[in-house]
Amino acid sequence: MRTNFMPIVNDTIYALSSGGLPAGVAVIRVSGAAAFAVAEAVTGPLPAARMATLKTIRTRNGLTIDRGLVLVFPGPASFTGEDCVEIHVHGGKAVVNALLDELSTFDRCRLAEHGEFSRRALENGKMDLVEVEGLADLIAAETEMQRRLALEHAAGGLSELYNAWADRLTRSRALIEAELDFADEEDVPGSVSDLVWEDMERLRSELSDHLAGAQLGEIIRDGLKVVIAGPPNAGKSSLMNALAKREVAIVTDIAGTTRDVLHVDLNIEGYAVRLYDTAGLRETEEVVEREGIRRALMTVADADLVLSLAEIGDRPQLDFPGFSGKVLTLGTKSDIHAGSSIDYDVLVSSSSGVGLEQLHKLLRQDLSDRSEALSLALPSRLRHRTLLGESLAAVKAALAAGDKGLDVRAEYLRRAGNSLGRITGRVDVEDLLDVIFSEFCIGK
Numbered sequence: 480m481r482t483n484f485m486p487i488v489n490d491t492i493y494a495l496s497s498g499g500l501p502a503g504v505a506v507i508r509v510s511g512a513a514a515f516a517v518a519e520a521v522t523g524p525l526p527a528a529r530m531a532t533l534k535t536i537r538t539r540n541g542l543t544i545d546r547g548l549v550l551v552f553p554g555p556a557s558f559t560g561e562d563c564v565e566i567h568v569h570g571g572k573a574v575v576n577a578l579l580d581e582l583s584t585f586d587r588c589r590l591a592e593h594g595e596f597s598r599r600a601l602e603n604g605k606m607d608l609v610e611v612e613g614l615a616d617l618i619a620a621e622t623e624m625q626r627r628l629a630l631e632h633a634a635g636g637l638s639e640l641y642n643a644w645a646d647r648l649t650r651s652r653a654l655i656e657a658e659l660d661f662a663d664e665e666d667v668p669g670s671v672s673d674l675v676w677e678d679m680e681r682l683r684s685e686l687s688d689h690l691a692g693a694q695l696g697e698i699i700r701d702g703l704k705v706v707i708a709g710p711p712n713a714g715k716s717s718l719m720n721a722l723a724k725r726e727v728a729i730v731t732d733i734a735g736t737t738r739d740v741l742h743v744d745l746n747i748e749g750y751a752v753r754l755y756d757t758a759g760l761r762e763t764e765e766v767v768e769r770e771g772i773r774r775a776l777m778t779v780a781d782a783d784l785v786l787s788l789a790e791i792g793d794r795p796q797l798d799f800p801g802f803s804g805k806v807l808t809l810g811t812k813s814d815i816h817a818g819s820s821i822d823y824d825v826l827v828s829s830s831s832g833v834g835l836e837q838l839h840k841l842l843r844q845d846l847s848d849r850s851e852a853l854s855l856a857l858p859s860r861l862r863h864r865t866l867l868g869e870s871l872a873a874v875k876a877a878l879a880a881g882d883k884g885l886d887v888r889a890e891y892l893r894r895a896g897n898s899l900g901r902i903t904g905r906v907d908v909e910d911l912l913d914v915i916f917s918e919f920c921i922g923k
């Protein structure tokens with residue numbers, strides 16, 4: 480794959496690929512045409528491929544930097560597809576800096592850019608775009624479900640599906656084109672075309688089922704957006720603090736305390752949940768508070784789930800402008816109120832903690848309702864969803880264009896395949912690469 484990255488692709492790159500320092504061990508990765516020569520200059524004769532070997536690591540002036548393991552991966556059987564070397568040294572800042580400094584003195588050898596190792600892996604055909612994204616997600620994963628989804632993508636589960644669909648589209652087009660070529664002849668079996676359209680009808684429904692999982696994929700990857708809303712002093716900020724188990728938001732008895740939208744990330748049985756606290760909703764002329772309320776309503780409109788709070792005895796708001804999802808009603812401050820005639824989904828007290836466990840259960844229930852038939856071959860990014868939507872639209876157009884001639888219908892199928900190819904990077908994606916790789920850390 481050619482990209483605007485080509486001019487410097489011949490450089491040998493290096494970076495600290497392990498985490499923050501100090502640490503027990505630091506892994507420095509070197510990749511590129513000169514990787515072996517550079518490594519040999521600092522470690523002496525290189526060990527056999529993939530055999531960890533203890534070496535003294537020196538500057539070219541003969542000063543010892545450290546002793547550590549050296550591992551050699553000849554391309555193409557390496558992460559990047561190029562010759563790669565890993566040098567494992569003690570994870571001290573001065574040790575690592577000394578080695579990186581030494582590496583920087585070699586000709587055409589430089590520190591890697593963000594995600595440059597992965598970008599080379601992509602360019603050398605070691606991974607496709609979905610796998611690269613999966614790898615970025617795997618590194619960022621904080622919850623068990625994020626990890627499982629990312630691993631599915633990184634391991635090629637999703638790519639396999641998209642490639643199989645793209646191949647079906649290509650085969651169908653080939654059959655249609657063959658039929659076009661022989662259209663003048665007498666005995667063309669009309670049934671070939673029928674078979675194609677039957678299969679495309681199946682593909683349409685598979686694509687549409689798959690696309691229906693995109694919301695769940697995005698929820699798993701980005702977290703379920705749960706927004707706490709309600710009138711001033713309902714106890715919204717107190718609830719967020721209680722669920723976060725720390726004092727994130729300011730709590731006072733003054734109505735209108737919260738103005739900005741705040742959030743915390745929770746891990747609910749392996750699912751990421753992003754919980755938002757918002758300004759109390761009421762009519763007001765106060766400029767700052769009005770802005771807070773405007774932001775609160777925008778956040779609600781974008782929610783996956785709203786927790787509508789009201790102090791026990793008050794009616795919780797059930798409808799919010801621009802929001803059509805699920806609302807859970809919470810009666811608050813149960814420690815100072817006896818029962819009430821109003822029904823709430825759950826009664827809570829942020830001061831005593833009563834009801835928080837039940838709220839937890841309701842959130843867990845909501846997540847499992849969303850993930851009923853959970854296969855993790857789910858699209859997880861807006862980019863996937865958009866391109867799948869395009870592909871589906873093109874298949875639908877092909878199916879609906881029965882009166883328009885086979886060449887028009889074949890063209891729709893070509894577009895459908897192209898959209899799938901853009902997801903995996905089979906088809907021109909240069910414009911996407913910078914965005915995707917900027918998410919990576921250096922050394923990956």
Ligand SMILES: Nc1nc2c(ncn2[C@@H]2O[C@H](COP(=O)(O)OP(=O)(O)OP(=O)(O)O)[C@@H](O)[C@H]2O)c(=O)[nH]1
Nearest residue numbers: 711712713714715716717732735736737759829830
């Ligand atoms: N007794 C009792 N008091 C509570 C509870 N939760 C909140 N409060 C009190 O209610 C008052 C308002 O709480 P906040 O959490 O600031 O309410 P809020 O909904 O965030 O208010 P605004 O940000 O102004 O909209 C504070 O004095 C809290 O101490 C509770 O569970 N029990």
Ligand SMILES: [K+]
Nearest residue numbers: 712731733736
């Ligand atoms: K308050």
Ligand SMILES: [Mg+2]
Nearest residue numbers: 715716736737
């Ligand atoms: Mg508040």
